[in-house]
Amino acid sequence: MYQLHLGEISVTEFLxxxxxxxxxxxxxxxxxxxxxxxxxxxxGLAMEEDIESRIxxxxxxxxxxHTGPFEDFNQFGEKxxxxxxxxxxHWHPDAAKLLDPFRFIPNWRIDDLMVSFSAxxxxxxxxxxxxxxxxxxxxxxxxxxxxMPDNSLQQICPHPRxxxxxxxxxxxxxxxxxGDILYIPPGCPHDGISIENSLNYxxxxxxxxxxxxxxGLTDHLIDHDISGVRFSDEGREASTSIGAITDSDxxxxxxxxxxxxxxxxxxxxxxxxxxxxxxxxxxxxxxxxHYGAEEIEEYISEGSVLSRTGGLRCCYYQHTxxxxxxxxxxxxxxxxxxxxxxxxxxxxxxxxxxxEQNKHFNQSSExxxxxxxxxxxxxxxxxx
Numbered sequence: 001m002y003q004l005h006l007g008e009i010s011v012t013e014f015l016x017x018x019x020x021x022x023x024x025x026x027x028x029x030x031x032x033x034x035x036x037x038x039x040x041x042x043x044g045l046a047m048e049e050d051i052e053s054r055i056x057x058x059x060x061x062x063x064x065x066h067t068g069p070f071e072d073f074n075q076f077g078e079k080x081x082x083x084x085x086x087x088x089x090h091w092h093p094d095a096a097k098l099l100d101p102f103r104f105i106p107n108w109r110i111d112d113l114m115v116s117f118s119a120x121x122x123x124x125x126x127x128x129x130x131x132x133x134x135x136x137x138x139x140x141x142x143x144x145x146x147x148m149p150d151n152s153l154q155q156i157c158p159h160p161r162x163x164x165x166x167x168x169x170x171x172x173x174x175x176x177x178x179g180d181i182l183y184i185p186p187g188c189p190h191d192g193i194s195i196e197n198s199l200n201y202x203x204x205x206x207x208x209x210x211x212x213x214x215x216g217l218t219d220h221l222i223d224h225d226i227s228g229v230r231f232s233d234e235g236r237e238a239s240t241s242i243g244a245i246t247d248s249d250x251x252x253x254x255x256x257x258x259x260x261x262x263x264x265x266x267x268x269x270x271x272x273x274x275x276x277x278x279x280x281x282x283x284x285x286x287x288x289x290h291y292g293a294e295e296i297e298e299y300i301s302e303g304s305v306l307s308r309t310g311g312l313r314c315c316y317y318q319h320t321x322x323x324x325x326x327x328x329x330x331x332x333x334x335x336x337x338x339x340x341x342x343x344x345x346x347x348x349x350x351x352x353x354x355x356e357q358n359k360h361f362n363q364s365s366e367x368x369x370x371x372x373x374x375x376x377x378x379x380x381x382x383x384x
Contacts, residue, residue, distance in 0.1 A: 007028075014183075020132065023172055036097065039197065046083055051091060056123075118142070125164040128189045130186050132186060133203065141176065142194050144176055146190040208274075293372045296371060300359065308352070324338055334370070343360065
């Protein structure tokens with residue numbers, strides 16, 4: 001539905017020259033762009049209890065922030081405020097299609113689609129993020145300023161729940177129009193102010209911090225009752241000060257931890273489960289009653305199409321072509337035989353499975369049972 005136009009550069013050139021290095025204006029990145037949802041639809045999502053939303057406003061240089069769900073927007077007036085709704089791809093299938101053109105980056109790196117509506121003068125102030133983002137201009141126009149990373153910038157808090165930065169020098173200063181796309185790497189300060197009522201779509205990417213990775217690893221070890229190897233110090237010399245922790249002791253502890261994260265028997269499982277776990281609520285609709293495998297087989301034979309629930313994270317890992325495949329879906333791991341690579345790729349690489357692709361699952365009772373279980377969990381659903 002949406003086709004990304006990078007102008008005179010290729011995807012390879014973009015990744016080599018810009019990705020995580022410097023910002024880029026992609027003028028007309030989506031030609032003839034049509035908004036997948038309206039401002040009223042976005043407001044409707046912000047009224048839902050399960051959907052994370054907030055409104056940021058700045059009136060007479062006083063910043064304020066309110067968190068949803070919202071019942072009424074009239075109190076915010078006609079200018080100087082922005083509504084931001086997280087994980088819209090979980091709840092709006094048409095909006096979720098905006099993620100597809102950016103899937104030259106692997107699934108596990110894509111985070112979610114945040115959509116914002118801004119009244120004239122609306123924005124969230126100068127700030128920086130610690131992740132990559134593509135910002136698509138929808139309805140209306142917006143004035144953007146973007147700078148390069150600058151260690152001299154200071155963080156400021158004009159409101160207890162807002163983190164901004166001091167003024168910066170812009171390397172991009174532009175008014176974006178529908179279909180224009182801005183790429184902003186981590187650490188680049190940016191500020192966007194709406195010129196008129198406008199919609200923006202932010203495709204964000206996951207960048208787990210060491211703390212998050214270690215916490216996830218710890219949870220995995222606990223969940224699977226893995227104690228690992230214990231500390232040992234064979235050949236220790238008599239201590240000259242029994243209260244001291246020596247560099248040798250720390251070196252042994254460091255080696256023990258490095259050995260754990262270097263264990264290839266543990267690494268794929270804990271990372272795959274961690275990175276596919278949804279951060280936001282999924283809009284899953286479990287069928288009632290559940291389907292039987294024979295019903296799914298019949299639907300597929302009749303040419304039905306399957307869609308993946310928005311925001312569902314799916315990845316797989318295979319060490320070599322002869323080893324088992326680890327399939328990760330929403331934080332769960334399923335082990336598939338080495339011969340089922342096509343099964344894993346169909347489930348992970350496509351948000352919609354055509355009638356022709358679905359025939360693959362009818363060729364094996366095991367594949368059919370696997371697909372049936374996913375449909376009964378509300379992870380995939382028939383659209384035709």
